[in-house]
Every structure is written in structure tokens, then in C-alpha cells.
Amino acid sequence: MSGPPPEFGLIARHFAPLAGPGGLGLLDDAALLSPPLGQELVLAADAMVAGVHFLPDDPPDTIGRKLLRVNLSDLAAMGADPLGYLMTIALPRGTGDDWLAGFAAGLAEDQARFGLRVLGGDTVSTPGPLSLSLTILGTVPAGQAIRRVGARPGDEIWVSGRIGDGWLGLRAARGEWPDPEGALARRYRLPEPRVETGRALRGVARAMLDVSDGLLQDLSHLCRLGGCAAEVEAARIPVSDASADIAALATGGDDYELLLAAAPEDASRCAALGLAPIGRFTEGPPRVTLRDAAGGDITPRRLGWSHVE
Amino acid sequence: MSGPPPEFGLIARHFAPLAGPGGLGLLDDAALLSPPLGQELVLAADAMVAGVHFLPDDPPDTIGRKLLRVNLSDLAAMGADPLGYLMTIALPRGTGDDWLAGFAAGLAEDQARFGLRVLGGDTVSTPGPLSLSLTILGTVPAGQAIRRVGARPGDEIWVSGRIGDGWLGLRAARGEWPDPEGALARRYRLPEPRVETGRALRGVARAMLDVSDGLLQDLSHLCRLGGCAAEVEAARIPVSDASADIAALATGGDDYELLLAAAPEDASRCAALGLAPIGRFTEGPPRVTLRDAAGGDITPRRLGWSHVE
Structure with a gap:
């Protein structure tokens, strides 16, 4: 041997x-x-x-x-x-x-x-x-897993953390975005899985997923599976750098934040977990609309990115 | 969208x-x-x-x-x-x-x-x-899984199927070995997992694994974990082509046949499953010895191959 x-x-x-x-x-x-x-x-x-x-x-x-x-x-x-x-x-x-x-x-x-x-x-x-x-x-x-299916018109849309940090972090790691303390690059290299928050949302979230392909694209999955539309207010999306293009942050992906539907009566429970309300599911065919402060439609043509082209 | x-x-x-x-x-x-x-x-x-x-x-x-x-x-x-x-x-x-x-x-x-x-x-x-x-x-x-740990001196060594078909099959698929009906190349592309045989060996096999890195090398794992040696009779190893070098067949790997230790009193149960006895575990430090018909030591220097060099 x-x-x-x-x-x-x-x-x-x-x-x-x-x-x-x-x-x-x-x-x-x-x-x-x-x-x-x-x-x-x-x-x-x-x-x-x-x-x-x-x-x-x-x-x-x-x-x-x-x-x-x-x-x-x-x-x-x-x-x-x-x-x-x-x-x-x-x-x-x-x-x-x-x-x-x-x-x-x-x-x-x-x-x-x-x-x-x-x-x-x-x-x-x-x-x-x-x-x-x-x-x-x-x-x-048993029976308490939160699925992607379940969003209904009238539900509010909530997110954890900040959206677009994956996109900013990749640019920061490449030296293409200012990041004096390295916090953004760290976020790209080490996303923060929201395990505690997810567990606390059992019985609260009607539908949930984590933002991997881009906020708007992942939201479109909840729409398709719930048979409803979604309206998102750009100004309410929590971001790390307000100078960045909101469309880039909302389509960039790699955030690994939770995105969920919750009934309006559960708003205080969501807020207590540090989540931010960014819009609402509405009646209509599956469609995601991003609105500026004046209510104008600023939905980008491409909602996110895919790992396979 | x-x-x-x-x-x-x-x-x-x-x-x-x-x-x-x-x-x-x-x-x-x-x-x-x-x-x-x-x-x-x-x-x-x-x-x-x-x-x-x-x-x-x-x-x-x-x-x-x-x-x-x-x-x-x-x-x-x-x-x-x-x-x-x-x-x-x-x-x-x-x-x-x-x-x-x-x-x-x-x-x-x-x-x-x-x-x-x-x-x-x-x-x-x-x-x-x-x-x-x-x-x-x-x-x-519960409690019936067959582990790699458990071979003891005196146990017999059994194998399913034929050893070396992975090695012969790769050569056949490359056109380097005669394979008129394509059976060997098919064995390389589609190994036959011994699921039924494995299930039937609950309560019979004292230690078991599947041959992936080469019969002798995988046998050495059973020896190390069982704290015993193993003697294999080359002539008893079931092979598809007796003209091939037995050392190549017994070290080639990719066979996905079962290799196990069983007490001598379970020999008839093993034989009834179509397994072949190829040797015996013995007292001594972990070591695998391959013997020819005359009892001579023909153990190859290298017992198998590894996926990472």
C-alpha cells in the first residue's frame, strides 16, 4: 500500500x-x-x-x-x-x-x-x-414553510435590508464604485442571509423569495405565481447609495434580501422586523410596474438578469 | 415585463x-x-x-x-x-x-x-x-444503514458483478479495446448501481462500499476502518476479459460494484445474491495483498486512482 x-x-x-x-x-x-x-x-x-x-x-x-x-x-x-x-x-x-x-x-x-x-x-x-x-x-x-405562491391583490410588498448592494458591491470589488471603507465589496463577497427574519415571518408572509436575479424580476415571479400585478414606488426602495440609478439597483440581483407579500393587517409585524414596504400587489395580469414620485412609469425594459443567456 | x-x-x-x-x-x-x-x-x-x-x-x-x-x-x-x-x-x-x-x-x-x-x-x-x-x-x-466501518478478521470479502468493466469500458469507448457489441462502452457510460442487492445485504454485510477508485484501493479503506488486513485471490475476481491484466482491472475504478465484508456463516446468503467471494480479511495492520494462484504476492504498487492528483 x-x-x-x-x-x-x-x-x-x-x-x-x-x-x-x-x-x-x-x-x-x-x-x-x-x-x-x-x-x-x-x-x-x-x-x-x-x-x-x-x-x-x-x-x-x-x-x-x-x-x-x-x-x-x-x-x-x-x-x-x-x-x-x-x-x-x-x-x-x-x-x-x-x-x-x-x-x-x-x-x-x-x-x-x-x-x-x-x-x-x-x-x-x-x-x-x-x-x-x-x-x-x-x-x-410541518405545514409552515413559506412558498412563492400566495401573493394576492391588496397585499403589501416588503423587503429586508437594502436593495442593490449586490450590484454596487460587485462594482466596488472591481474598483468601479467608490467604497472607501470596503463595506460594499464585503456585501458582494459575503451576503447576509436573513435566516432569523425568515423564521419570524412564518404565518406572516403569504409568499416570499430571496432577491437573487434582481428585485423587479423576482417580484415578477411572485406576480406570475399569485396571478396578480405589482406596483413598486421607487422612492421607497431602501438603497445604500441614493446617487445610483434606481433601475440598476432594482434589477442588479445578488442581494439575497427577502421579498414578500403580507396582508395590510400584518404591517406592524413586518415593520417590527425592520422590513420596508415598497408597494402593493394589485388586480390584473402578472406585471411589475416601477413608479417615480410623481406616479410616472419608469419600469426598465429588462427586470433582472439570468445566469444562463 | x-x-x-x-x-x-x-x-x-x-x-x-x-x-x-x-x-x-x-x-x-x-x-x-x-x-x-x-x-x-x-x-x-x-x-x-x-x-x-x-x-x-x-x-x-x-x-x-x-x-x-x-x-x-x-x-x-x-x-x-x-x-x-x-x-x-x-x-x-x-x-x-x-x-x-x-x-x-x-x-x-x-x-x-x-x-x-x-x-x-x-x-x-x-x-x-x-x-x-x-x-x-x-x-x-433506522439503525440498518450499512457503514464502511465494521470489517473484522475472518470475514469473507465479496463483490457484485464484474470488476474492471469501468477500466475496460473507458478503453472500449476510446476505441482502444475490442468491443464488437459495444457492451463494455455501455458499461462505462451507464454503470449499474446495485440498489436491490444493497438493500438485500442489510443485516448481512458488516461493512460495505462501492468500487469507485479501484477494487484494491477501496478495499484498503475497509481495512483501515476495520483495523485489519485483506488477502485477495486474483483468480477469484470476476472479470469480463480474462486476457486483461488483473492488476489493471483491480485498480481501474469506476466499476460501481459492491465490495463487502460478511461473516463466513452468511456465505450462502451472499452467494444467493450472485456475489463472488474473492478473499478474506485477516489479523494485522491495514494492508491489501493480491495473490496469484500459487500464493505469490502480485500486489501492484498503486492500488487505485484518485480524482484529485
């Missing part, structure tokens, strides 16, 4: 310490999990590719965390609690040990922060760019 | 019909699942990259099926029943609709055959090669 192969060593050294009890120390073909009684499992998967979803020279500790947070945001949008995740990594040949150590350290930090553990995964080599895929598991009390 | 973005269309058209009830028509951020009472969940993830794990010109219907089958093989190795899966796809730009239709058709075929449904996923674009990642979910009665 010539000893375990390098792959086994890589995984064991950097990732086995991250594994939860269900991960069996990442020694088995698969992980074992007993979901808590009375809970439904929530499952989501997202992928990221260097140069497409993050910058190739982003610090390694932020890359794994960003993917984890993007997936945590999917749980938040369903009102779910994090449980664990599986990650696959396609590594360019020659990826150094320092890079892997930084990558794993970042994951360890966010595992502790958000209360979940790695359950398994796979590491392969690729002649292409670094590519990551993550499947996240969460739990929600 | 300019209509849904192309990504949404791609997913909806080709993949939504594949979704099970838990997948919510792939319309939500995440899937919902209520695991059956008394069952544990089994989870595994694997990734594949074009040019590394399959040939770039492999028929599209076999590519998704191969990844699904590789993951089904991980379930089989734990004695689990298939439940569902999430898949992420990093597509090179310009991937045609025909390719996607073929890819989805292959998945549909194997979903029906193995009794599981897609629960979710993500489609992104990549400047690199086609890269796929799949997380599979299965169930096993």
Missing part, C-alpha cells in the same frame, strides 16, 4: 473537522440523518463558478461562505432553520494547500455562526475554473 | 416535468420533504466534469444518467432505497436545446427505473467544461 491517495488526504485534513455527527466523519459513501419529528425537510441547491458568480481572486475564505450564504438565503426564504449541507468542489489542478485551508476556515466560521454542519460532498479536479455546488438542508414545522 | 428569462424557460421546459411532489414543480427556492417515519435519511453527493469523468462527446442522455447512477451506487452501498435528488448543472454557453432535451430524457428514464424524482437544483453558465453535481437522498430503516 502506498498510503491514501491525495484526494482522501485533502478531504480528511480540511473538511472532516467540519463534519457533524450525521456526516460520519466523511468516511462513508453517504451521510445519515434522522429528521426531527413534526418537521419537514427543506432542500435547496446552488452552484457558483469562478469568474461568473465570484471573482477568481476573491479571498478563499469568502468563496465557500458566499455559496453557503446563498443557500442559507434559500432556506430563509422558506422560513426554515439550517440543518446541514453537502458540497462538491471542482478544483483546478495545482490548487494550493493554503487556498484550501482558507476555504475550509471560512466555512467553519459560517457553520458556527449559522448553526449547521457539513454532511458530505465530493472533490474532483477540473481543467476549467473553480466550480462549487452546495445542497443545503433545513427544517420547518 | 419582457417575459421570463431564458434560464427559467430552460428549467421549466426540460426539468419541471421530472419533479416529484416534493419538488414543488421547481417553482420555489427549495423543495419540501417529509421523510417516512422510522426511516433515516441517507445523503450523498458526487460531481462529474466533462473530459475528466465522462467523454465530452458522450451521448447527452447517458451523461445525466451516469451521474445519477454513480450516486445511486452510493445509496446501494449503504443499503438504502432511493428517494430523490437535487442536481446543479454548469453549462458551457451555447449548449443547444437538443442536448438539454436528450439530457433530460435520460434522467426521466432512470428516474422511472430506479424510483426517484428530482427535487430541485440550479443551472448556471460556465466558461469551462460541462460540470454536474448531484446530491441524492435515500431512506433506510
Whole structure:
């Protein structure tokens, strides 16, 4: 025997310490999990590719965390609690040990922060760019998951945080936008999944998702699934930089903020969670309209962006 | 509104019909699942990259099926029943609709055959090669999952199917090995996960895994985790082509056959499942020895291969 192969060593050294009890120390073909009684499992998967979803020279500790947070945001949008995740990594040949150590350290930090553990995964080599895929598991009390379907005319539209930080942050990270303290670039590299807020919205949000493709485009999904239209007041959209074009901020994507429909009588509960009301769902065919302060239609032609052209 | 973005269309058209009830028509951020009472969940993830794990010109219907089958093989190795899966796809730009239709058709075929449904996923674009990642979910009665840990001295070593077909099949697919009826190339493109056999081995196999990195290397994992050595009789390894070098077949990998430890009193149960006995676990430090008919040590220096060099 010539000893375990390098792959086994890589995984064991950097990732086995991250594994939860269900991960069996990442020694088995698969992980074992007993979901808590009375809970439904929530499952989501997202992928990221260097140069497409993050910058190739982003610090390694932020890359794994960003993917984890993007997936945590999917749980938040369903009102779910994090449980664990599986990650696959396609590594360019020659990826150094320092890079892997930084990558794993970042994951360890966010595992502790958000209360979940790695359950398994796979590491392969690729002649292409670094590519990551993550499947996240969460739990929600049976019947209480928040769906995308459910917005009705008369519901108010609420958002968490600030919209457009993903767009501003990418520009800041590229040196194309002023960012003296680096806060915007950090937001791009490390979005803030609204897990606590999502959980608090069980029984309040009638429909919800997280803003990944652009506020207006994601809102159009809620319209299509709810069979209603939406009117958004541009001046009420919370933004970090009022000098930026509101259409760019509202279509830029990568915000990972919650966007939801709530009945008018739940307004105070939404406001107490720090959410901002930005408009209203209305009767009519699925259509999103963005209005300026004078009520003029300033809806951009393109509502967001898509990962596949 | 300019209509849904192309990504949404791609997913909806080709993949939504594949979704099970838990997948919510792939319309939500995440899937919902209520695991059956008394069952544990089994989870595994694997990734594949074009040019590394399959040939770039492999028929599209076999590519998704191969990844699904590789993951089904991980379930089989734990004695689990298939439940569902999430898949992420990093597509090179310009991937045609025909390719996607073929890819989805292959998945549909194997979903029906193995009794599981897609629960979710993500489609992104990549400047690199086609890269796929799949997380599979299965169930096993609580406490009955078969682990890699548990081989003991005196246990017999059994394998399913034929060893080395992955190695022969890759050569056949490249035109480097005679394969008049194409059977070997088909085995490389579509391995046969031993789901039924794995389920039948609950309570029989003391330790089990599936052969992915090479028979001898995977056997070395069972040795390390069981704290014992293993002796394999080359002549007893079932192979498809006796003219091939046994060391190549026993180290080639990609077989996705079951490799297990069983007590001698369970020999008839193993034989009834069509398994072949190839040797025995023995006292001693973890070490795999391959012996010829005369008892000579013909162990190759390298026991298998690794996905990451």
C-alpha cells in the first residue's frame, strides 16, 4: 500500500473537522440523518463558478461562505432553520494547500455562526475554473414553510435590508464604485442571509423569495405565481447609495434580501422586523410596474438578469 | 415585463416535468420533504466534469444518467432505497436545446427505473467544461444503514458483478479495446448501481462500499476502518476479459460494484445474491495483498486512482 491517495488526504485534513455527527466523519459513501419529528425537510441547491458568480481572486475564505450564504438565503426564504449541507468542489489542478485551508476556515466560521454542519460532498479536479455546488438542508414545522405562491391583490410588498448592494458591491470589488471603507465589496463577497427574519415571518408572509436575479424580476415571479400585478414606488426602495440609478439597483440581483407579500393587517409585524414596504400587489395580469414620485412609469425594459443567456 | 428569462424557460421546459411532489414543480427556492417515519435519511453527493469523468462527446442522455447512477451506487452501498435528488448543472454557453432535451430524457428514464424524482437544483453558465453535481437522498430503516466501518478478521470479502468493466469500458469507448457489441462502452457510460442487492445485504454485510477508485484501493479503506488486513485471490475476481491484466482491472475504478465484508456463516446468503467471494480479511495492520494462484504476492504498487492528483 502506498498510503491514501491525495484526494482522501485533502478531504480528511480540511473538511472532516467540519463534519457533524450525521456526516460520519466523511468516511462513508453517504451521510445519515434522522429528521426531527413534526418537521419537514427543506432542500435547496446552488452552484457558483469562478469568474461568473465570484471573482477568481476573491479571498478563499469568502468563496465557500458566499455559496453557503446563498443557500442559507434559500432556506430563509422558506422560513426554515439550517440543518446541514453537502458540497462538491471542482478544483483546478495545482490548487494550493493554503487556498484550501482558507476555504475550509471560512466555512467553519459560517457553520458556527449559522448553526449547521457539513454532511458530505465530493472533490474532483477540473481543467476549467473553480466550480462549487452546495445542497443545503433545513427544517420547518410541518405545514409552515413559506412558498412563492400566495401573493394576492391588496397585499403589501416588503423587503429586508437594502436593495442593490449586490450590484454596487460587485462594482466596488472591481474598483468601479467608490467604497472607501470596503463595506460594499464585503456585501458582494459575503451576503447576509436573513435566516432569523425568515423564521419570524412564518404565518406572516403569504409568499416570499430571496432577491437573487434582481428585485423587479423576482417580484415578477411572485406576480406570475399569485396571478396578480405589482406596483413598486421607487422612492421607497431602501438603497445604500441614493446617487445610483434606481433601475440598476432594482434589477442588479445578488442581494439575497427577502421579498414578500403580507396582508395590510400584518404591517406592524413586518415593520417590527425592520422590513420596508415598497408597494402593493394589485388586480390584473402578472406585471411589475416601477413608479417615480410623481406616479410616472419608469419600469426598465429588462427586470433582472439570468445566469444562463 | 419582457417575459421570463431564458434560464427559467430552460428549467421549466426540460426539468419541471421530472419533479416529484416534493419538488414543488421547481417553482420555489427549495423543495419540501417529509421523510417516512422510522426511516433515516441517507445523503450523498458526487460531481462529474466533462473530459475528466465522462467523454465530452458522450451521448447527452447517458451523461445525466451516469451521474445519477454513480450516486445511486452510493445509496446501494449503504443499503438504502432511493428517494430523490437535487442536481446543479454548469453549462458551457451555447449548449443547444437538443442536448438539454436528450439530457433530460435520460434522467426521466432512470428516474422511472430506479424510483426517484428530482427535487430541485440550479443551472448556471460556465466558461469551462460541462460540470454536474448531484446530491441524492435515500431512506433506510433506522439503525440498518450499512457503514464502511465494521470489517473484522475472518470475514469473507465479496463483490457484485464484474470488476474492471469501468477500466475496460473507458478503453472500449476510446476505441482502444475490442468491443464488437459495444457492451463494455455501455458499461462505462451507464454503470449499474446495485440498489436491490444493497438493500438485500442489510443485516448481512458488516461493512460495505462501492468500487469507485479501484477494487484494491477501496478495499484498503475497509481495512483501515476495520483495523485489519485483506488477502485477495486474483483468480477469484470476476472479470469480463480474462486476457486483461488483473492488476489493471483491480485498480481501474469506476466499476460501481459492491465490495463487502460478511461473516463466513452468511456465505450462502451472499452467494444467493450472485456475489463472488474473492478473499478474506485477516489479523494485522491495514494492508491489501493480491495473490496469484500459487500464493505469490502480485500486489501492484498503486492500488487505485484518485480524482484529485
